[in-house]
Amino acid sequence: MxxxxxxxxxxxxxxLVALGYTMVYGILGMINFAHGEIFMIGMFACVFxxxxxxTWVGAAxxxxxxxxxxxxxxxxxxxxxxxxxxxxxxxxGSHILAPLTSAIGLSxxxxxxxxxxxxxxxxxxxxxFSEPLVQWNLPLLGAEITGLQLLILGxxxxxxxxxxxxxxxxxxxxxxxxxxxxxxxxGLVGIPVDRVIALTFVIGSSLAAGAGVLVSMYQGVMRFDxxxxxxxxxxxxxxxxxxxxxxxxxxxxxIIGLCEDLTSYxxxxxxxxxxxxxxxxxxxxxxxxxxxxxxxxxxx
Amino acid sequence: MKPVMEVSGISKSxxxxxxxxxxxxxxxxxxxxxxxxPNGAGKTTxxxxxxxxxxxxxxxxxLEGREIxxxxxxxxxxxxxxxxxxxxxxxxxxxxxxxxxxxHFHHDEISLxxxxxxxxxxxxxxxxxxxxxxxxxxxxxxxxxxxxxxxSLAYGLQKRLEIARALATQPKILLLDEPGAGMNPQELGGxxxxxxxxxxxxLAIVLIEHHMQVVMEISDDILVLDHGExxxxxxxxxxxxxxxxxxxxxxxxxxxxx
Amino acid sequence: MADQSPTAKSGTPWSLxxxxxxxxxxxxxxxxxxxxxxxxxxxxxxxxxxxxxxxGLLPVVLGGLALWLALxxxxxLPQLRTLFTTCSSRINEHPVLRHAxxxxxxxxxxxxxxxxxxxxxxxxxxVFLYGIQALGLNITxxxxxxxxxxxxxxxxxxxxxxxILAHSQPWFSWWMALPIAAVVAGGVGWLVGLxxxxxxxxxxxxxxxxxxxxxxxxxxxxxxxxxxDKGLVIPAAAKIGAFAGMNRLQACYLATALCLxxxxxxxxxxxxxxxxxxxxxxxxxxxxxxAMGISVVQMKLMAFTLSAGLAGIAGVxxxxxxxxxxxxxxxxxxxVLVLAMVILGGLGSxxxxxxxxxxxxxxxxxxxxxxxxxxxxxxxLFGSIMVLMMLFRPxxxxxxxxxxx
Ligand SMILES: Nc1ncnc2c1ncn2[C@@H]1O[C@H](COP(=O)(O)OP(=O)(O)O)[C@@H](O)[C@H]1O
Ligand SMILES: [Mg+2]
Numbered sequence: 001m002x003x004x005x006x007x008x009x010x011x012x013x014x015x016l017v018a019l020g021y022t023m024v025y026g027i028l029g030m031i032n033f034a035h036g037e038i039f040m041i042g043m044f045a046c047v048f049x050x051x052x053x054x055t056w057v058g059a060a061x062x063x064x065x066x067x068x069x070x071x072x073x074x075x076x077x078x079x080x081x082x083x084x085x086x087x088x089x090x091x092x093g094s095h096i097l098a099p100l101t102s103a104i105g106l107s108x109x110x111x112x113x114x115x116x117x118x119x120x121x122x123x124x125x126x127x128x129f130s131e132p133l134v135q136w137n138l139p140l141l142g143a144e145i146t147g148l149q150l151l152i153l154g155x156x157x158x159x160x161x162x163x164x165x166x167x168x169x170x171x172x173x174x175x176x177x178x179x180x181x182x183x184x185x186x187g188l189v190g191i192p193v194d195r196v197i198a199l200t201f202v203i204g205s206s207l208a209a210g211a212g213v214l215v216s217m218y219q220g221v222m223r224f225d226x227x228x229x230x231x232x233x234x235x236x237x238x239x240x241x242x243x244x245x246x247x248x249x250x251x252x253x254x255i256i257g258l259c260e261d262l263t264s265y266x267x268x269x270x271x272x273x274x275x276x277x278x279x280x281x282x283x284x285x286x287x288x289x290x291x292x293x294x295x296x297x298x299x300x
Numbered sequence: 301m302k303p304v305m306e307v308s309g310i311s312k313s314x315x316x317x318x319x320x321x322x323x324x325x326x327x328x329x330x331x332x333x334x335x336x337x338p339n340g341a342g343k344t345t346x347x348x349x350x351x352x353x354x355x356x357x358x359x360x361x362x363l364e365g366r367e368i369x370x371x372x373x374x375x376x377x378x379x380x381x382x383x384x385x386x387x388x389x390x391x392x393x394x395x396x397x398x399x400x401x402x403x404h405f406h407h408d409e410i411s412l413x414x415x416x417x418x419x420x421x422x423x424x425x426x427x428x429x430x431x432x433x434x435x436x437x438x439x440x441x442x443x444x445x446x447x448x449x450x451x452s453l454a455y456g457l458q459k460r461l462e463i464a465r466a467l468a469t470q471p472k473i474l475l476l477d478e479p480g481a482g483m484n485p486q487e488l489g490g491x492x493x494x495x496x497x498x499x500x501x502x503l504a505i506v507l508i509e510h511h512m513q514v515v516m517e518i519s520d521d522i523l524v525l526d527h528g529e530x531x532x533x534x535x536x537x538x539x540x541x542x543x544x545x546x547x548x549x550x551x552x553x554x555x556x557x558x
Numbered sequence: 559m560a561d562q563s564p565t566a567k568s569g570t571p572w573s574l575x576x577x578x579x580x581x582x583x584x585x586x587x588x589x590x591x592x593x594x595x596x597x598x599x600x601x602x603x604x605x606x607x608x609x610x611x612x613x614g615l616l617p618v619v620l621g622g623l624a625l626w627l628a629l630x631x632x633x634x635l636p637q638l639r640t641l642f643t644t645c646s647s648r649i650n651e652h653p654v655l656r657h658a659x660x661x662x663x664x665x666x667x668x669x670x671x672x673x674x675x676x677x678x679x680x681x682x683x684x685v686f687l688y689g690i691q692a693l694g695l696n697i698t699x700x701x702x703x704x705x706x707x708x709x710x711x712x713x714x715x716x717x718x719x720x721x722i723l724a725h726s727q728p729w730f731s732w733w734m735a736l737p738i739a740a741v742v743a744g745g746v747g748w749l750v751g752l753x754x755x756x757x758x759x760x761x762x763x764x765x766x767x768x769x770x771x772x773x774x775x776x777x778x779x780x781x782x783x784x785x786x787d788k789g790l791v792i793p794a795a796a797k798i799g800a801f802a803g804m805n806r807l808q809a810c811y812l813a814t815a816l817c818l819x820x821x822x823x824x825x826x827x828x829x830x831x832x833x834x835x836x837x838x839x840x841x842x843x844x845x846x847x848x849a850m851g852i853s854v855v856q857m858k859l860m861a862f863t864l865s866a867g868l869a870g871i872a873g874v875x876x877x878x879x880x881x882x883x884x885x886x887x888x889x890x891x892x893x894v895l896v897l898a899m900v901i902l903g904g905l906g907s908x909x910x911x912x913x914x915x916x917x918x919x920x921x922x923x924x925x926x927x928x929x930x931x932x933x934x935x936x937x938x939l940f941g942s943i944m945v946l947m948m949l950f951r952p953x954x955x956x957x958x959x960x961x962x963x
Contacts, residue, residue, distance in 0.1 A: 031760050044585070051590045051601035060598050078581045085574055087945050095841075098948045100705055100760055101901060105944025108894060112938040117585040117611055127597030228890070232771065235764055270779045277772040280765065284753040351849055377851035385849075391842035394835070401832075402839045406851035408832055415831040416824055422831075429832075469851050 001143035003265045004258065009149040009218075011257020012156035016211035017234035018241070018249040019163065020204030026244040027180040027200050030096065033103035034083055036231015037110040038076050038205045042212025043222045044114060045072035050126050065129050073209040079110075080205025084198055107227075115224040122221040130217040152214045159210055160250060163203070167246065176200060180244070229273075233260075236280050242293020251291060255279075302365075303328045304472050304504045305381070310349050310359035311528075312342075319345040321528040322359065327473055327504040332495065334507045334515045336539075337525035338548065343508045344386055346525070347475050350506075351383050352376040364472070378406045382471035384462040386478045386508075392451035396442060396461050399450050400433040403468025433468065440464040440494060456487045463494070473504040480511050492518055516540065524548070586611060618935050622942070629955070667815050671808050679811045681923060683879055686814035687872050688915035692899040693818070693825055693908065694868025698762075699897065700906035701834065702861040703841030704755075705763040708770030709896050712866040714888035715743045716873025718777060718784060721883045724796035732798050732878035736817070739870040747866025748859060755858045762862070770893060774885045789884025798878040810879045817875060821868060826908055828864075837861050838906070891937065898940040901947050904954025913955060918943075 017039050024032040049068030054060050087106045091099040136147035167173035179186040179196045187193045215230070216222050237256040241248025259279060263272040283290065303326035312320040320342040327333050335343050349356040352373040360369045363379055371379070382403075391399050408429055414422040437446055440460040445453060450461060459479055466474055476495070480488050492514055499505055499518075509515050515522065515536070522539045524532040526548040532539055539545055589604035632638060649656045670682065691713060698704045719742045720735035750769050754761040777784040784790060801809040828834045836857045839847040848854050877883045895918065903914025918940070925932040947954065 031764065047599060048584045048588055048590060048601060051599035052584075052588070054598050055600045055602070060596075075581060075584070078577065082574065082577055082581060085570075086578075087949070090949055094952065095703065096760060097699070097703055097705055097905070098952055100763065101897075102945050102948040104707065104894070104897070105941040105946075105948070108937055108941030109945065112935075112941065113582070114585060116614075116934065116938065117582070118590075123590065124592040124599070126592065126599040129597075131597060229771070232764070232767060236768065239761070239764065270775065273768075273775050274772045274779075277768045280768060281750075281753055284757065284761065284765070288753070288757050353845060353849070372853075373845075373848035374851050374853045377849055383849055385846065389843050389846040391839045391846070393842060394838055398835055398838075402835050402847070402852070403850050405832055405836055410832070412833075415833065416827055418827055426831075465850060 001141055003261050005140075005143055005145055005149060007258035007261035008254065009152040009257070010261060011237075011254035012153055013211045013215055013218075013253070014230075014234045014237045014256050015250045015253025016156055016159060016207045016214075017231065018237040018253045019160070019246065020208045021235050021238040022241070022243055022246060022249040023200050023204045025238070026246075027176065027183070027197055028088070028092065028099070030088070030099045031103065031235065032083075032088075032201075032204070033100065033231075034087075034107040034110060035204065035208060036227035036234065037107050038080050038083075038227070039208040039212045039215075039230060039234075040114065040222070040224065040227030041079050041110065042072045042076040042209030043216040043226060044118065044123075045075040045209065046213040046216050047123060047125055047222070050129060054126070060128055062129060062132065069210070069213045072213050073206045076209030076212065077202045077205045080201040080208075081198055084201040089194070089197075107231075111224055111228065118224065120224070122223045125216045125220050125222065127220065130220065133217065148217060152218065155210065155214065159207055163207065163246070166203070172196070172199065233276065236276060239280065240283050240290055242290025245290065245292045248290055248292035255291075304364060305350075306362045307350065308360055310346065310356045310361070312345055312349050312354055312356050318528050320349065320356075320525075321530075323523075323525065323528075323530045325506075325523055325533075327506050329472070329504050330499055330502045331520040332499055332505045332507055332518055333521045333523065334509060334519040335523045335525060336509065336512075336515055340527075341525040342528040343525055344477055345528075347383060347477055347506075347508070350376075350475065351381055374406075377469050377471075380470075380472035381475065382466035382469045382473070383475035384459070384466050384477055384479060386481070388455075388458050388462060390450040390458055390461060390465070393449055395447050396437060396450055396453065397430070397433050397446035399461060400436050400464050400468045401429055403465045404429050404432070405469075407470060436464045436467055437461075439467070439497075441490060456483055459483070459491075460494070467498075471503070473506065474498065475506045475508075477508045478510060479507070480509055480514055488514060615935070615938075617929070618932070618939060622939065664819065668812075671804070671811050671815075676807055679807045681920065682811050683807075683814050684919055684923075685916050686811075686818045687876055687879075688896065688899060688919050689818050689912050690814070690821055690872040690875070691869055691896045692903065692911040692915040693821055694865045694872070695896050696900045696906065696908065696911040697825060697828075697837070697861050697865040697868070699900055700904075700911065701829065701841060702837040702858055704858060704862065705760060706766045706862070706865070706893075707763045707897070708766035708768070708888070708890075708893055709865075709869055710888045710890070710892035711766065711770030711773045712743045712747055712869035713873040713876070713892065714770070714773060714777070714883070714885075715746050715866075716740070716870030717877040717883040717887050718790075718873075719743070719870070720796075720874040720877050721790040721792055722783060724792050725790060728793070728795070730796050732796055732813075732874060735796075735874045735878075736871055739874045740867040741870075743870025743873065744863045744867030748863045750866075751859050751862040755855055755862065767890070767893075770888045770890065774888045777885045777888075785884070787885065789882055791882045792877055794881075796878070797881050798875075810875075814875050814879070817871060821871070822908060822912070829908065833857070833860070841906070894937070894940060898943055900954075902943055902954060905952075907954065910954050 017035065020035045020038070021032060024030065024035070046068050049071035050064055053064040053067055083106055087102045088099050091102055130148065133148040133151060134146050137144045138147070138150065167177060175186070175191045175196050176199065178191055179193050183193055233256055234253065237252035238249045239252070240255060241250070241252030256276060259276060260272045263275045267275070306326045308324045309322045310320055311318070311322050323346060325333060335346065337343055345354065348354040350361060352371050352375065355370055360367055362368070363381065368376060368379060391402060408425055410422060410425055434446060437443060440463050442457060442460055442464065445457065450458065453461060463476070463479065480491050483491060488511060495505060495507070495518060507519070519536055522534065522536055523530060524539060524545050531548055532542045532545050587603055587605065587608040588601050589607060590599050590601050592599045649659070670678065691709065695706060695709050698706050716739035719739045720732065723735060723738065724730045750765060751762065754765045778787055780786070798806065798810045798813050800806050804812070836847065836852045839850065839852060840854055840857060844854055873887070899914035899918045900911050901914070902918060903912065904910025922932055922936050
């Protein structure tokens with residue numbers, strides 16, 4: 001049971017990051033390889049935010065967590081926006097290799113920038129803010145759910161609900177869906193495609209930053225390369241669910257999270273990536289479009 | 301004479317949109333079948349079904365008496381159906397000659413060993429390929445353009461290069477998707493000549509074209525599509541006088557032209 | 559492209575630069591300290607750190623910029639350009655000239671084996687090793703248009719196959735491993751490629767990346783077979799050894815050079831054959847290629863298998879030279895390095911791949927002694943190269959210019 005709860009909360013976080021991959025893929029047809037780095041920037045930004053608040057206010061209060069989370073989300077969104085403007089916008093419409101290569105380059109740049117500018121070593125999340133959440137327990141069906149896990153599941157649900165509302169219920173969200181169906185047509189009927197794409201990056205980045213904040217509390221330490229494996233797994237989740245498909249990303253994230261914790265528990269944590277890779281290969285063989293993905297015929 | 305290709309009841313829809321609805325057609329050697337219809341009528345989609353790019357929802361395609369419905373695009377090409385594309389799809393950075401030589405792909409098979417050792421057999425094959433490709437370029441009027449990258453050619457020449465590339469696959473049927481689009485009258489005249497020569501060589505030709513004079517002049521048979529449905533078929537004279545066609549297509553375009 | 563907004567903005571680069579300056583500021587100027595006792599972090603403004611970072615970056619940026627401008631200036635020189643075109647057309651007209659050039663290059667390389675000092679030779683070994691890898695990766699990425707992100711995984715497969723065989727069979731030697739590793743690495747590539755090559759090209763990128771990570775984990779988890787984290791030491795008898803009066807280093811140099819030469823010939827011949835044309839057609843337009851009778855999946859698989867096989871060969875040569883393998887051989891960093899070489903040199907061009915590997919290996923290595931920070935900034939540099947090349951010169955240094963004549 002505890003394994004399940006662990007797996008679910010881990011999966012919820014993967015899902016948040018996977019959403020960013022899937023949204024960008026849906027609209028641009030490219031793998032935003034640097035998305036994992038945005039997640040990592042969210043983690044660091046949260047610690048920076050907490051440190052700045054604590055220093056400038058002079059005293060600490062748990063509410064600073066909210067401020068730091070907002071700071072992290074804003075900063076990471078700005079990074080996402082800048083990435084799109086600098087490294088991708090010019091490459092729209094060229095061979096798919098071009099934006100993908102640019103994204104990989106960017107991901108390396110961001111990782112090494114943080115390594116050089118901050119530190120090669122791990123940095124700690126200020127325990128003061130996360131400890132109460134970790135220590136508080138809610139017994140449930142023979143398992144103990146920590147406050148932090150509740151927070152993770154809760155905020156993941158809230159963020160996803162916000163996203164679904166935005167996409168299905170607002171004008172901009174509908175514009176976004178239109179742009180991912182047919183960018184050219186959407187432009188012709190007056191949708192500001194550039195702005196919609198930038199917005200997609202901003203939203204995806206805020207979700208990733210939200211995930212970053214949660215993970216940084218959960219793990220307590222972080223390093224500049226935190227986004228690499230995490231991003232890879234979140235991307236796997238997006239593929240698993242059917243890339244471009246938003247509910248698919250959520251489902252894929254949960255499956256990856258559960259699978260990872262179950263493997264660690266029953267086989268050993270050294271094997272979890274091998275099992276995930278096997279799972280990815282199986283899905284690609286059996287359902288190449290992912291679990292919820294549908295076949296889309298290219299227009300010829 | 302027995303038709304080379306017989307198609308019956310082809311339908312294809314995208315979500316709710318019925319792009320092609322139970323269309324029948326047949327193409328015979330040395331004949332030109334034209335498919336006309338307003339934009340969005342489903343002509344290109346029909347071609348995509350015939351060449352295996354889309355899998356039709358219903359219907360069957362027979363090539364020389366053999367069913368080929370649902371065959372992969374490259375297999376369809378090997379069986380003898382070649383096509384051009386409405387929006388030019390050449391291999392832009394490769395030279396014109398190389399583009400045509402790509403069309404040879406499936407009938408110049410040779411073992412890897414010959415390629416790696418550049419054996420006499422491979423040399424001979426290369427020489428023959430080059431000659432055949434140059435001859436095809438000359439045939440469509442692209443003499444001397446062989447070494448230029450395809451993307452650097454003028455629009456009209458690119459359209460011709462696509463035809464040469466399709467011919468290099470040695471097809472029995474050639475599907476041409478709006479080969480005359482964007483051409484001036486002089487270029488159109490050349491195109492009509494070329495298609496006429498191909499017809500004389502015994503190729504079955506299926507032509508999608510918007511220029512009515514061209515269609516009326518060279519077609520043996522015309523099929524009219526509107527909203528995916530086949531609304532008329534027959535010889536050019538009948539089509540010209542068919543009220544449904546005039547309403548769906550000629551009427552609209554002639555009033556728009558005035 | 560139609561959806562590029564026409565608001566081609568002159569002021570925008572500055573506002574973007576400002577944005578970048580603002581968002582990177584917390585990372586550059588802040589120093590965060592964690593206090594274990596209170597569990598709180600504090601932040602202080604730390605200009606010294608920030609300036610030292612910028613001071614370290616500046617020479618790299620300026621150097622890169624200067625190199626770039628110099629190259630641009632050289633390429634734009636009309637005299638040089640006409641010289642180049644006349645030379646290349648001469649060479650095309652007279653194959654004798656080309657053959658003479660190749661012979662000259664080969665003799666120079668051969669002569670180096672006997673007259674150059676050890677430092678040059680060992681750098682030569684690495685240039686050739688990276689050359690083989692760039693050549694192989696270029697088949698998939700450059701010619702066929704499929705991105706592979708875990709290329710080092712296949713390199714590692716080759717190296718481990720050799721190491722494991724050498725450990726189990728006392729009579730085993732490196733040259734026997736060459737064909738075996740090529741086949742095994744190629745076979746693994748085939749298996750990995752099979753499910754994802756039916757899909758859009760970019761799945762391969764991620765799947766190979768996942769493969770490289772998983773293979774590394776696998777090797778770490780099987781200490782009995784692969785020596786775990788510590789890796790395997792190759793028995794002296796199996797390494798590339800002294801040979802016919804040459805010392806070990808000379809033998810390694812010649813062995814890698816010879817392999818590279820043979821493989822260049824192989825890839826060159828394929829490039830100009832029906833297979834190479836099919837690859838390039840697939841890269842340009844998969845749908846059109848299929849409509850011209852090319853079995854796209856089969857040709858992609860062939861390209862990828864071959865490319866993995868080349869990596870396997872490079873892996874054996876590396877292990878035969880270095881004398882050991884460990885899980886770090888399939889690190890992401892290695893894959894990225896080779897990818898950057900291919901991109902810098904020119905996607906799809908064989909000389910480009912070789913040039914790219916020489917530049918990206920030699921420049922950091924030569925600069926390392928004078929400027930120790932270069933090795934720290936190496937990856938940052940590679941990443942920037944990838945982004946900048948895509949933005950400003952997607953065809954690479956030696957690639958054909960876009961738009962043709
Ligand atoms: N891959 C596709 N997905 C969705 N709709 C498509 C696709 N291909 C074609 N259509 C639609 O099918 C209809 C027929 O298109 P098409 O065959 O290109 O017409 P034509 O060639 O006669 O102008 C159009 O409404 C077009 O938008
Ligand atoms: Mg059409």
